[in-house]
Amino acid sequence: MDYNELLELAKSRRSIRRFKPDPIPEQEINKVIEVARWAPSGFNMQPWEFVVVRKKELREKIAEAVNVYFKHAPEMEKAREPWQGRPWKLSGMTDTKGDFTEAPVYILLFGDPRTQAGLPMGVRYEYHRKQIIHTSGLAHAFVYMTLAATALGLAAQWISSVQTAYAHTVIKKLLDIPPALEVYDMLALGYPAIKPSEKFIRDLEEMVHYDDCGQEDFRSDEQVKDFVKKARSWNIGVHQRGGEKK
Numbered sequence: 001m002d003y004n005e006l007l008e009l010a011k012s013r014r015s016i017r018r019f020k021p022d023p024i025p026e027q028e029i030n031k032v033i034e035v036a037r038w039a040p041s042g043f044n045m046q047p048w049e050f051v052v053v054r055k056k057e058l059r060e061k062i063a064e065a066v067n068v069y070f071k072h073a074p075e076m077e078k079a080r081e082p083w084q085g086r087p088w089k090l091s092g093m094t095d096t097k098g099d100f101t102e103a104p105v106y107i108l109l110f111g112d113p114r115t116q117a118g119l120p121m122g123v124r125y126e127y128h129r130k131q132i133i134h135t136s137g138l139a140h141a142f143v144y145m146t147l148a149a150t151a152l153g154l155a156a157q158w159i160s161s162v163q164t165a166y167a168h169t170v171i172k173k174l175l176d177i178p179p180a181l182e183v184y185d186m187l188a189l190g191y192p193a194i195k196p197s198e199k200f201i202r203d204l205e206e207m208v209h210y211d212d213c214g215q216e217d218f219r220s221d222e223q224v225k226d227f228v229k230k231a232r233s234w235n236i237g238v239h240q241r242g243g244e245k246k
Contacts, residue, residue, distance in 0.1 A: 009147060009150060009151060010147070011199075012150050013146055013147055013150040014150075014196040014199065015156070015157050015158055015196070016155035016156065016157060016192045016194065016196055017099060017100060017157050017194075017238075017239065018099060018155075018192070018193040018194040019099075019100065019102045019103040019104075019155055019157075019188065019190035019191065019192070019193055020102070020190060020191040020192070020193045021102045021104060021190070022104065022190070022191050023054075023104050024104055024105050024154065024189060024190060024191070028152055028154065029052055029105060029107070029189070031148060031152060032107070032145050032148040032149050032152065032154070032187075032189065033050050033052075033107070033145065034148075035144045035145065035147065035148035036048070036050070036109075036141040036142070036144040036145045036148065037141070038144065039137070039140035039141040039143075039144045040137070040140050041133075041136075041137030041138075041140065041141070042119065042123075042133030042134065042136065042137055043118060043119055043120065043123075043133075045115040045116070045118050045119065045134075045137065046115070046137070047111050047112050047113070047115040047116075047134055047137050047138060048109055048110070048111060048112070048137070048138060048141045048184075049109075049110040049111075049112060049181060050107055050108070050109060050110075051107070051108040051110060051175060051177070052105060052106075052107055053105070053106040053107075053108065053175070054104065054105055058174065058175070059101070059103075059106055060101070061170075061174055062106060062162070062167075062171055062174065062186075063100075063101045065162075065166060065167040065170040065171055065174075066159065066161045066162060066164075066167050068164070068166050068167065069161040069164045069166075069167065070161070073088065074087070074089070083225060083229070084228065084229060084232055085229050085232055085233060086232075086233070086236065088232075088235075088236055088239070089236065089239075100157050100159060100188040102190070102193075103155075103157070103188035103189055103190035104189075104190050105188075105189040105190065106159075106186055106187070106188055106189070107145065107186065107187040107189060108162065108171065108175070108183065108185075108186045108187075109138060109141060109142055109145075109183075109184045109185055109186070109187070110177065110181040110182060110183060110184060111134060111135070111137075111138045111181065111182050111184045112180060112181055112182075113134065113180065113182065114180055115134075116130050116134060119133065135184075138184040138185075139184075142158070142184065142185055142187065145187055146158070146187070149187070149189060153191075154189055154190065154191065154192075155189070155190050155191060155192035155193070156187050156188065156189055157187070157188040158185060158186075158187065159185065159186040159187070159188055160185050162183050162185060162186045163183055163184070163185065167183075168182075168183045171183060196238065197237070197238055200230070200231060200234040202227070206219075
């Protein structure tokens with residue numbers, strides 16, 4: 001793979017939130033995880049475990065647990081700062097035909113904090129540093145999965161609401177996960193039912209700074225607020241069914 005192929009893969013990777021129910025061959029699922037297991041992790045502790053959920057009844061129960069968050073989301077959005085604009089409308093993300101609940105496969109990524117025992121002592125006993133190292137490794141594995149899915153022509157959606165306390169505990173009990181393991185995130189995997197809209201992204205020149213750059217080279221508070229409003233508006237659109245192309 002040359003640089004242009006890598007860049008095209010990165011640009012093609014998108015969160016796709018509408019899935020066809022068609023099953024995915026087991027070898028394709030294994031290919032996604034095979035890429036992820038080569039991800040970098042702090043001191044090569046490889047703190048990950050992958051749980052593939054294909055049974056419909058289990059996926060439905062996981063979706064029910066996740067949906068608790070979405071039910072509370074509208075009320076929580078009322079506490080947003082007025083300048084942020086319109087509220088997120090997340091209540092329908094698990095009750096619309098074609099959404100992630102129709103993905104035929106969920107891949108849950110679990111982290112194993114026990115691997116932190118292998119860190120150098122100077123890292124192991126700096127709480128925040130060891131947590132960042134642990135979480136970063138899991139993030140790398142997850143991103144590798146999304147890139148592998150893109151390369152295979154699969155749709156993938158990052159479901160972070162499995163981290164909420166309710167969903168976390170329900171999912172661990174449902175799948176009989178060992179107590180030491182912790183949910184990191186879940187990947188809904190399937191074939192795309194839509195084509196994602198063009199991605200809203202900052203210009204390269206705006207975010208790159210060199211050497212002894214001054215404070216004036218970075219965005220002001222007002223510029224960041226303006227970006228946040230635009231990004232929120234774009235995100236709300238693509239999270240809703242009308243924001244993406246069938």
